[in-house]
């Protein structure tokens with residue numbers, strides 16, 4: 201049975217998970233999700249839907265959350281790489297408005313667990329990048345919401361220069377999200 205290593209991040213509840221990779225001359229094998237391993241690590245959420253997106257370099261998807269029917273997410277990169285960002289939007293949290301960023305790469309296949317109460321997004325760093333993520337509630341279009349990717353109070357240092365673009369490729373809806381100051385976050389911090 202594969203083992204996983206779970207690392208805390210700067211945001212309480214957001215976890216970096218490194219499953220055991222079995223590498224050999226053919227490549228590698230990994231159990232990308234194992235209910236027993238995850239529940240032993242304290243992640244007992246039930247995942248009910250798998251999402252899979254493919255993007256070209258320079259695409260930025262986010263910063264998104266869903267409410268009601270908030271979704272926890274388990275994010276992994278199947279191909280290519282992303283600059284993945286999570287923002288704490290739980291009112292009353294000591295890290296409210298703070299972000300955690302990590303590069304997830306096909307060859308450094310850590311996974312990120314994002315609980316409910318956070319906005320999530322990523323900037324794509326290579327062409328034909330494919331991201332797969334499990335979510336803990338179903339898609340609920342009426343509950344789709346977001347925060348502006350370039351919100352000055354969050355001040356995410358998106359590495360646009362590294363990929364040589366001045367501005368990211370966005371969906372129409374991702375150009376008009378409110379800033380965190382304009383938003384009334386529906387999430388509250390519950391330290392238990």
Ligand SMILES: Cc1cn([C@H]2C[C@H](O)[C@@H](COP(=O)(O)OP(=O)(O)O[C@H]3O[C@H](C)C(=O)[C@H](O)[C@H]3O)O2)c(=O)[nH]c1=O
Pocket residue numbers: 251253261262264265320321322338339371
């Ligand atoms: C999220 C979702 C979308 N769709 C449909 C709706 C649209 O017609 C199409 C593209 O959706 P959207 O532009 O919202 O996809 P992304 O911009 O990649 O959204 C995701 O981006 C960031 C990274 C997230 O963390 C969220 O999981 C999610 O919001 O797929 C569905 O049918 N089911 C779904 O669960």
